[in-house]
Amino acid sequence: MFVHIMLLNTMKGNKKGRRKFTAEIPLSYRLLDKFFGSHYVDKIIKSLVAGKVIRRVNNKSIVGMMSKRYAFCEGVMDFGVRPINIEKYTIRRKIGMYRDQHLRDLHKGNEYIRHEFEKLTELIFDQEAATQYINDTYEEGSPEHTSRMINIIEASKMAETSFSDDMYKMDWVFKIDSGGRWHTPVSTMAKDLRAKFLRTPDGEELCEIDQACSHPTFAYLFQLEFAANLRREMQDDGTASIEERHHIFRKPQASIKVDHKWKANIFSGQIYQELIRALKWKGSYDEFKIALFKNVYYNEYRANLTDMEVAFQHYFPNEFERLRHAKRILGNKGYCKQVTRYESKFWHASVQRIMRNNFRFITYAIIHDSILVPAHMTEEIKQKLEYKITEFFGGLTPTLRIKNNGED
Amino acid sequence: MAKIKINSNGVKCVIDGIYCHAEYYVGDDVVFKKTFKNLTDNQIARLSVEDM
Numbered sequence: 001m002f003v004h005i006m007l008l009n010t011m012k013g014n015k016k017g018r019r020k021f022t023a024e025i026p027l028s029y030r031l032l033d034k035f036f037g038s039h040y041v042d043k044i045i046k047s048l049v050a051g052k053v054i055r056r057v058n059n060k061s062i063v064g065m066m067s068k069r070y071a072f073c074e075g076v077m078d079f080g081v082r083p084i085n086i087e088k089y090t091i092r093r094k095i096g097m098y099r100d101q102h103l104r105d106l107h108k109g110n111e112y113i114r115h116e117f118e119k120l121t122e123l124i125f126d127q128e129a130a131t132q133y134i135n136d137t138y139e140e141g142s143p144e145h146t147s148r149m150i151n152i153i154e155a156s157k158m159a160e161t162s163f164s165d166d167m168y169k170m171d172w173v174f175k176i177d178s179g180g181r182w183h184t185p186v187s188t189m190a191k192d193l194r195a196k197f198l199r200t201p202d203g204e205e206l207c208e209i210d211q212a213c214s215h216p217t218f219a220y221l222f223q224l225e226f227a228a229n230l231r232r233e234m235q236d237d238g239t240a241s242i243e244e245r246h247h248i249f250r251k252p253q254a255s256i257k258v259d260h261k262w263k264a265n266i267f268s269g270q271i272y273q274e275l276i277r278a279l280k281w282k283g284s285y286d287e288f289k290i291a292l293f294k295n296v297y298y299n300e301y302r303a304n305l306t307d308m309e310v311a312f313q314h315y316f317p318n319e320f321e322r323l324r325h326a327k328r329i330l331g332n333k334g335y336c337k338q339v340t341r342y343e344s345k346f347w348h349a350s351v352q353r354i355m356r357n358n359f360r361f362i363t364y365a366i367i368h369d370s371i372l373v374p375a376h377m378t379e380e381i382k383q384k385l386e387y388k389i390t391e392f393f394g395g396l397t398p399t400l401r402i403k404n405n406g407e408d
Numbered sequence: 409m410a411k412i413k414i415n416s417n418g419v420k421c422v423i424d425g426i427y428c429h430a431e432y433y434v435g436d437d438v439v440f441k442k443t444f445k446n447l448t449d450n451q452i453a454r455l456s457v458e459d460m
Contacts, residue, residue: 143429143443146410147422154412177418188412188420191437215435272436289438298434298457333417333456336434340418343435369435 045070112352119355120158120184121170122201122363127156130197137192148193154185155198179340180348186365186372198372200363206372209382211347211389212269212399214369218342219297220266221393223322226338227254230329254325259316269399279311298336301327343369346392354384370403378402417456428452432460 048054054070130152138145157172175183186194198206211217231253265271272289275281281288295308301324305313313320327335347366355364359381365372373381382400390397410424422429428444440460444451 143422143424143427146424147412147429150410150412150422173412173414175414175416177414178416179418181418183414183418183420187433188414213436215438218435286437289436290440293434293438293440298440298460332458336457337417339435368433 112349112356115356115360116182116348116352116364116366119363120186120365121161122159123186123365124159124199124201124203125152125155126197126199127152130193133193133196144190148190151185151189152193152197155189158185177340179337180344181340181368182344182348182366184365187367194367194372198365200374202374204374204376206365207375207378208367208370208372208403209378209385210370210401210403212401213266213271214343214398215293215297215339216266216271217393217398218346219323219339220263220319222339222342223254223319223326224256224258226326227322228256230254231256254322255318256322257318259318262316262319263396267393267396267398269401278315279308297323298332301332346389347371350388350392351385354381354388358384375404413452415453415455417454419455419457419460421452421455423452430455430460432457 045054049056049070052073055073056069057071058069131149134145134148134152138148154172157170161168161170161172163169172185173183173188177183181187186198189198195206200206262271265274272285272292275292276285276288281291283291292308295306296312299306299309309320326338330338347369351366351371355362359377362374362377362381364374364381371381371385379402382402386397386400389400410422413421413423415421418432420431422431426446428447430442430444432440434440434457440457442460444455447455
């Protein structure tokens with residue numbers, strides 16, 4: 001990435017006194033093949049030439065010059081590349097198909113990821129009934145209506161995904177973010193739609209196995225390991241130089257003591273209820289969860305604590321110290337990414353293995369911290385998940401719940 | 409027609425004209441939501457839990 005930025009900055013000549021890049025460059029087919037796919041390289045080069053972005057500079061064959069050489073057309077680097085919305089369906093589809101390079105890289109040698117992806121595309125979505133439901137329930141033009149309408153179009157395209165010529169052909173949003181979470185039409189689907197209109201290929205209803213208090217539980221594990229690792233790094237065995245010692249002692253340390261009440265409550269899935277009771281919260285359960293995340297986990301790091309932070313610190317001093325410590329060092333964004341990495345390490349990497357090895361022919365979809373499975377298999381799959389998640393948390397078992405039809 | 413974008417920080421954006429309805433799933437059925445106006449592509453790509 002860094003090299004790309006350096007290269008682009010050099011080519012654009014956007015720094016004072018730096019000359020613009022005007023040299024001729026041979027286009028490496030090996031590289032272009034990698035980025036665009038062999039089906040499209042020639043077409044892309046032709047369209048760049050036709051659009052006067054690049055021009056060929058060695059039209060006449062010269063002895064000893066093996067590859068075609070191109071240069072940017074005059075003026076191109078002055079205005080740069082402008083993003084435009086592409087309306088034509090066929091071109092949008094082709095762009096969608098470029099994503100398969102990412103998919104191919106992703107799937108290379110990982111049968112578990114491929115298995116999850118293929119099971120995801122087996123899900124059936126009743127678009128007609130969903131459209132009717134959305135139009136009846138939400139006001140047209142409202143964000144809820146718009147978001148759901150786009151979502152059902154995407155979801156209905158999932159079943160059209162095909163695999164040929166070593167390529168996935170698909171026209172729907174698929175992304176794995178930097179924390180390892182999968183973003184698909186199913187994971188972004190509103191809960192009411194997911195429960196009512198998603199089915200297995202046999203028409204069976206889906207049930208959700210969900211981890212109670214998943215965020216505090218993964219955060220607990222991450223914070224504890226983060227504090228412990230940092231302590232280990234900072235141990236001075238007498239071999240550190242003066243500079244290293246200075247660096248070591250400047251780093252903040254966090255306690256690795258455990259608040260047993262906190263631990264018991266997050267693993268039993270009761271922490272939100274306990275906190276509501278302790279803090280005498282007047283609002284609803286959902287409002288409390290949002291308030292907790294906004295005021296304790298993802299608020300700006302400041303010396304002055306919020307009321308909720310003061311209360312949290314009073315009841316769970318060690319957990320609070322580790323949370324502040326991690327936020328101070330990583331920032332909210334970095335902290336959030338690390339917690340989601342732990343989450344996806346279990347909910348994708350481990351669960352993919354369980355499903356591939358034990359339930360190969362069962363359709364399923366993972367939604368961040370839960371999994372949708374056919375109703376008749378729920379108990380059996382839950383048992384396997386419980387065994388695996390206990391292993392993941394070093395002998396502690398977080399609570400897994402079964403939810404029918406999107407109930408809370 | 410509105411369109412969906414998901415950036416590398418996991419923020420889902422429904423772009424509807426000049427409005428960008430951003431959502432981030434934190435966990436435990438908690439979703440942070442916020443609507444922004446007139447965001448550029450670069451700004452959308454950089455949205456994270458800190459902005460919500």
